[in-house]
Amino acid sequence: KALDVMVLLGTVVEICRLSRRRSYQELAMIRMMNLSLRLGFTRQYPMAFAYFGVSLVQRGIKTRDATMVKEAHRMGQICEKMARLGDFWGGGSVCIFHWYISHWKRLYKRILEPVLSIYNAQLDSGDFFHVELSIFTYINLHLASGYSMDKLDDNLALFDGLYQDYSMANAWKIQLPQQLVSNMLGESEDPLLFFGVSHEEEKEHLKRMQESGETESLEYLHFLKLYMAIFFNNFDMAEECLGMLSDQLDGCWLPWVIFFQCLVAIVRLPKKLIGKKEHKESIEELKNQLIDWYNDFGAVNPDCMISLLEAEFMMANNVGKKELPSIRIQKAFDEAINAARKAEMIHLEAFSCERAALHFENAGLTGFVADYMGQAHALYDQWGALAKIIAIEDKYATLLKISKRRKPMAAGYLRRNEKLRYHPKHSIGGGHGEIKPINVKKVVKKRVKNTRRNIKVLFGKNKGKKRNPGKTGSPPHSPGETDSRSAGAGKGGSPASSPSKRSSPTSSPTKRTPLPPPRPRILGIKKDHKNENDGMMSPLKSPFGKPKIKLPFSGKKNKKKKKKNENKDNLDDNNELVGMEIK
Numbered sequence: 001k002a003l004d005v006m007v008l009l010g011t012v013v014e015i016c017r018l019s020r021r022r023s024y025q026e027l028a029m030i031r032m033m034n035l036s037l038r039l040g041f042t043r044q045y046p047m048a049f050a051y052f053g054v055s056l057v058q059r060g061i062k063t064r065d066a067t068m069v070k071e072a073h074r075m076g077q078i079c080e081k082m083a084r085l086g087d088f089w090g091g092g093s094v095c096i097f098h099w100y101i102s103h104w105k106r107l108y109k110r111i112l113e114p115v116l117s118i119y120n121a122q123l124d125s126g127d128f129f130h131v132e133l134s135i136f137t138y139i140n141l142h143l144a145s146g147y148s149m150d151k152l153d154d155n156l157a158l159f160d161g162l163y164q165d166y167s168m169a170n171a172w173k174i175q176l177p178q179q180l181v182s183n184m185l186g187e188s189e190d191p192l193l194f195f196g197v198s199h200e201e202e203k204e205h206l207k208r209m210q211e212s213g214e215t216e217s218l219e220y221l222h223f224l225k226l227y228m229a230i231f232f233n234n235f236d237m238a239e240e241c242l243g244m245l246s247d248q249l250d251g252c253w254l255p256w257v258i259f260f261q262c263l264v265a266i267v268r269l270p271k272k273l274i275g276k277k278e279h280k281e282s283i284e285e286l287k288n289q290l291i292d293w294y295n296d297f298g299a300v301n302p303d304c305m306i307s308l309l310e311a312e313f314m315m316a317n318n319v320g321k322k323e324l325p326s327i328r329i330q331k332a333f334d335e336a337i338n339a340a341r342k343a344e345m346i347h348l349e350a351f352s353c354e355r356a357a358l359h360f361e362n363a364g365l366t367g368f369v370a371d372y373m374g375q376a377h378a379l380y381d382q383w384g385a386l387a388k389i390i391a392i393e394d395k396y397a398t399l400l401k402i403s404k405r406r407k408p409m410a411a412g413y414l415r416r417n418e419k420l421r422y423h424p425k426h427s428i429g430g431g432h433g434e435i436k437p438i439n440v441k442k443v444v445k446k447r448v449k450n451t452r453r454n455i456k457v458l459f460g461k462n463k464g465k466k467r468n469p470g471k472t473g474s475p476p477h478s479p480g481e482t483d484s485r486s487a488g489a490g491k492g493g494s495p496a497s498s499p500s501k502r503s504s505p506t507s508s509p510t511k512r513t514p515l516p517p518p519r520p521r522i523l524g525i526k527k528d529h530k531n532e533n534d535g536m537m538s539p540l541k542s543p544f545g546k547p548k549i550k551l552p553f554s555g556k557k558n559k560k561k562k563k564k565n566e567n568k569d570n571l572d573d574n575n576e577l578v579g580m581e582i583k
Contacts, residue, residue: 006035006044010089013051017096026055043090046083049075050093054100061254066296069104076101085121092130094118099137103252104299108145109344115141128166135159136173137251143177143227144252144301146347149384153181172217180224186386192228192237194221223249223257230260231351231388233358235267255290259305262286266312270319283313304348307336308355315359326365329356333372350379350388370399 009032016025032048053075060068076097083090095118098111119134139159142152156178163171176194183191195205209218226241242261249257265283272279290306293299311332318324333356340349353376360368373396380388393400 002035002039003042006032006042009035010044010047013047017051022055022058025051029055041082043087046079046093047089047096049079049082050096053079054096057101057104058250060297064292064296066298069297072101073105085118086125086127088125088127088130091118091122091125091127092133095130095134095137098141099133099251103141103144103301104293104297107300107343108141108252109147111141112138112145112147128168131162132168132170132173135162139173139177141252143180144256146345146349146383149181149184152177153185156181170217172214172220176217176221176224180228183228184385184387186390191232191387192225192234194225219244219246219249223253226260227256230263231347231385232391233354235264238264239268255293255299255302255305258286258290259302259309262290262309263312266309266316269313269316280317287313301343301345304336304340304343304345304352307339308333308348308352311336311352312355323363326360326363326368329359329363330368333359337375346379346383347385350376350383350385353379354392366399369396374400 009028012028013025013032016022016028029048029051032044033052036042036045036048053072056068056072056075060066060072079093079097083094085091085094095115098115102111115134115138119131119138122128122131122134139152139156142155156174160174160178162168163174179194182188183193189197193199193202195202206218206221209221222241222244226238226245229235229238229241238260242264245257262283265279265286269276269279269283287306287309290302290309294302294306311329314324314332315329333352336352337349337356340346340352353372357369357372357376360372373392377389377392377396377400380392
């Protein structure tokens, strides 16, 4: 009965989240918390903690209570540790934690991998109900983090295929970000257009969406247009999009909305003739809200936004007054650039460089313009924003001493398929040559073989040809000539190369006494094979190579005598070699 009640309450919480009825959602969540603490662990246990954290963080933001935000993050961490990503209730609960809470304490870029892990686990378990939330969370965190546009484009293609294969609802959550990425990659004539070929056609389409009741998708569209308008310095459109937004936008975009509102207000400050004091107060209020989140909540992501707003406010407040020193301007914007680099937000780093260059251009400092605009150009290229790169090159190609980049037809398709690794027959319109995989095992064997051969040549161990020791009846040779078939010959044919196989000078020419079998190498001390009856113990052989064996002859003269005796033993009366038994 308790499990059935938890399933019912979890379903109620999901319905309240989709319908935005937060009061009912909080009641169901509190009931789930009571049952969980009283009855113990259930599958819905992480979900109760996740939604309890969401309620705390929302109330903490409204009342600016840092204690509630910290407690919300602690609840989310409990949910993250207890949840099973493959479970129906576990993966969605952790995703709720990342969408509403974790970005207040963690960098955007650090959340991408955990969200992708949730998505993969849900696909493996067949949880297609919560996979929509995971995909939407990943897309927005990717845009907020400033990670590679090319990577987001590839992932959006995968998500779009998943939506089409399973006929999932709310396809606008994929189509609208896809259009934004396509515009940023330079695949459209006007990067600020999402529908149609002109702004009039787009307005008609937005009007039809509003009449059909698509309020949620329409609000998300206005925010994406605001995102593009800010990066393309179109503050008229940005101000228009801000008027279309409501208070329903939440999640990781909450600090961004405040940042965009404050930035647009700062840009409009020099043109304000009436009510300038009240306008400054509203700017300070928005900026202080971000500062409070950074200081009290411990939010790490708004740091670069605050630095950039302070630099912009310094420039806007000085319009009509004595010009500021270039060192002061440079210091203010360098602080914003360094903060964005520390937060790994490459898009805000590029935007800060571009804004600094524009202010230096208004001040007539051409050298600083080339420096900062060159940095912005390189950073936008690293982000993958081809449309921004083309806009900069069209205006500052002569100053930056770079060639203008043409916008190719089907730029996104060409860029995605420039390094195809598929078979040409499987690619649309033909492909690049088939790339064979490297046989690593074969390459390593060949390299080791060549290395051994080079070592043999270097030390003179590869001289002479190898002969087959199994053949007999070879032509006679002089007594001083060495033979690789002799019992003492090694691989190189030298009789002294293997002293353990050397024949005794007193052995008969036709039959030789076999050597005792080699002693096995073991760890410890063992008995000597030669003196088993005396009970004496001998040490182990040296592990660093073959053991040295004392020969019956020592010195150069004795070695020469031994060679002569050995050759005499191997000759018959007619000075011909006698076949020997090889051991």
